[in-house]
Amino acid sequence: MIRRVRLVTGLVLFTYVSTHLTNHALGLVSLAAMNAGREWFLWLWRNPVGTIALYGSLLVHFGLGLWSLYLRRNLRMPALEALQLVFGLCILPLLTLHAVVTRLGFEWFGFDDTYTPLLLNYWKLHIDFGVRQALLLVLVWTHGCIGLHLWLRLKPDYARVAPWLAVLAVLVPVLALLGFADGGREVLRLAEQPGWIQQAIAAAHSPNAAERVALERTAEAILLVFAASVMLTLLARLLRQAYEHRRSAVRIRYPDGRTVVAPLGYSVLETSRSAGIPHASVCGGRGRCSTCRVRIVRGFKSLPPASAEELVVLKRVGAAPDVRLACQLRPSHDLSVTPLLPATATARDGFAQPDYLVGKEQEICVLFADLRGFTRLSERKMPYDVVFFLNRYFETMSRAIEQAGGIPNQFTGDGVMALFGVKSGPERGCSDAVSAAKSMLRGLAAMSSELAGELGEPLRMGIGIHAGPTIVGRMGHGEAMYLTAVGDTVHVASRLQDLTKLYQCQMIISEAAAQRAGIDVSGFPRHEVTVRNRTEPVAIRAIEDLESLPTMPEHVAR
Numbered sequence: 001m002i003r004r005v006r007l008v009t010g011l012v013l014f015t016y017v018s019t020h021l022t023n024h025a026l027g028l029v030s031l032a033a034m035n036a037g038r039e040w041f042l043w044l045w046r047n048p049v050g051t052i053a054l055y056g057s058l059l060v061h062f063g064l065g066l067w068s069l070y071l072r073r074n075l076r077m078p079a080l081e082a083l084q085l086v087f088g089l090c091i092l093p094l095l096t097l098h099a100v101v102t103r104l105g106f107e108w109f110g111f112d113d114t115y116t117p118l119l120l121n122y123w124k125l126h127i128d129f130g131v132r133q134a135l136l137l138v139l140v141w142t143h144g145c146i147g148l149h150l151w152l153r154l155k156p157d158y159a160r161v162a163p164w165l166a167v168l169a170v171l172v173p174v175l176a177l178l179g180f181a182d183g184g185r186e187v188l189r190l191a192e193q194p195g196w197i198q199q200a201i202a203a204a205h206s207p208n209a210a211e212r213v214a215l216e217r218t219a220e221a222i223l224l225v226f227a228a229s230v231m232l233t234l235l236a237r238l239l240r241q242a243y244e245h246r247r248s249a250v251r252i253r254y255p256d257g258r259t260v261v262a263p264l265g266y267s268v269l270e271t272s273r274s275a276g277i278p279h280a281s282v283c284g285g286r287g288r289c290s291t292c293r294v295r296i297v298r299g300f301k302s303l304p305p306a307s308a309e310e311l312v313v314l315k316r317v318g319a320a321p322d323v324r325l326a327c328q329l330r331p332s333h334d335l336s337v338t339p340l341l342p343a344t345a346t347a348r349d350g351f352a353q354p355d356y357l358v359g360k361e362q363e364i365c366v367l368f369a370d371l372r373g374f375t376r377l378s379e380r381k382m383p384y385d386v387v388f389f390l391n392r393y394f395e396t397m398s399r400a401i402e403q404a405g406g407i408p409n410q411f412t413g414d415g416v417m418a419l420f421g422v423k424s425g426p427e428r429g430c431s432d433a434v435s436a437a438k439s440m441l442r443g444l445a446a447m448s449s450e451l452a453g454e455l456g457e458p459l460r461m462g463i464g465i466h467a468g469p470t471i472v473g474r475m476g477h478g479e480a481m482y483l484t485a486v487g488d489t490v491h492v493a494s495r496l497q498d499l500t501k502l503y504q505c506q507m508i509i510s511e512a513a514a515q516r517a518g519i520d521v522s523g524f525p526r527h528e529v530t531v532r533n534r535t536e537p538v539a540i541r542a543i544e545d546l547e548s549l550p551t552m553p554e555h556v557a558r
């Protein structure tokens with residue numbers, strides 16, 4: 001609820017700032033346009049509803065900002081959040097005098113705060129105020145944009161619209177500042193006319209000296225309350241920390257063997273941060289992104305239950321029952337946890353993900369292919385030619401695999417690994433793998449004839465196909481994270497590919513995979529082989545010429 005209120009009040013304030021800046025931008029047209037636009041602006045915000053929405057939001061937003069500052073167990077945070085916090089704290093000191101003079105000056109002393117007297121003040125009489133206003137504009141806008149970005153980046157479509165929003169985020173303040181400058185230039189021109197300044201001041205009923213003192217005192221009082229609130233919040237944090245450190249502590253153990261002792265009341269995420277352990281937290285610990293999630297390895301049973309909000313987020317990503325959000329979990333006893341995402345996780349990782357991406361035991365079909373005689377070929381070529389050739393080869397193979405419904409997975413040296421049936425199931429996967437094998441060989445033959453002048457002999461390839469249980473998931477680190485599979489089935493498929501050399505054939509398919517593909521391989525030589533590191537023999541069929549393989553039945557053919 002608190003987060004929602006903070007968001008809504010933030011949105012009201014951002015709307016106010018957007019309309020204000022748009023009004024400034026009218027200075028690019030003329031001073032008269034600025035003043036005309038201001039009538040609309042005031043109609044929107046200087047009525048009882050607009051006034052309550054604006055100043056109510058300002059108070060509540062500021063109060064909740066201090067509350068979240070108090071709640072933070074430590075001040076380590078991502079740079080963007082730190083920038084938002086610092087800019088947020090700078091806003092009131094820069095804003096107060098301007099707000100008091102325009103709004104209270106209008107209410108108390110009838111000051112007609114049009115752009116004319118204000119720009120006269122900022123560009124001629126008190127230039128330092130003008131600089132402050134320009135700085136305030138940039139800080140307020142940036143603070144709001146960061147808030148919007150932190151909120152929206154967890155939405156699935158954000159990446160698509162983000163470039164357009166970024167353009168707006170730059171365009172609006174730039175136009176506003178240019179309008180502010182153009183309006184100022186026009187006022188300076190007018191001010192050159194004798195008597196114009198006095199006339200403008202009188203026409204606007206600008207506050208006299210005594211009235212100005214009253215307004216300045218009011219602004220000072222507001223700033224005093226602001227400074228006291230910030231100081232009190234920081235003091236309250238210190239007192240709470242001192243109190244927490246004297247209470248009992250809990251120990252949290254991490255997968256690398258480190259054990260961190262944290263005061264009771266710390267969340268798991270705060271514990272990680274306090275110990276400098278990198279821990280993903282895209283939403284900054286607000287319980288929205290799910291990237292901080294951890295598996296509870298020990299101590300799960302006696303944990304406090306997850307709140308309804310935490311459950312919603314965990315359900316969204318299909319988390320297992322022993323998974324909790326580190327930012328929401330405040331353990332009351334010792335725990336062992338395993339963070340499930342790398343510290344570099346992005347907002348995208350917080351969206352619902354299919355099981356096969358987060359790790360799942362699954363029956364699939366695995367294909368391995370290897371180019372024959374490539375080492376000899378590469379010895380005769382320049383490095384540039386080798387890279388060019390391999391990239392062409394991988395492109396051809398990838399296209400064949402993808403068109404058949406598979407996932408090209410690993411390219412090592414001149415070898416290719418591909419997964420089939422990850423989404424469609426092992427039966428479909430096996431028939432897709434056989435289709436892919438045929439296309440790959442056709443692609444290779446086409447490459448051979450195209451590069452016949454440079455190749456001493458036609459290119460040849462050996463393919464191994466096997467199906468069975470594997471563990472499928474995104475594995476690796478950072479940029480090198482990709483979907484892959486591990487397990488006995490992968491090992492066997494790789495060994496079958498090796499055996500194509502021994503049996504002098506284009507492809508070796510396990511009988512299990514052929515059966516699942518629904519193809520009759522009874523006419524091909526059968527062998528029972530025991531592959532390395534495996535005791536169980538595997539029944540295989542050696543296919544010398546893949547084109548001689550019977551056509552697949554209609555219900556499995558693509």
Ligand code: FES
Nearest residue numbers: 285288289290327
């Ligand atoms: S940090 Fe985003 S849900 Fe925990």
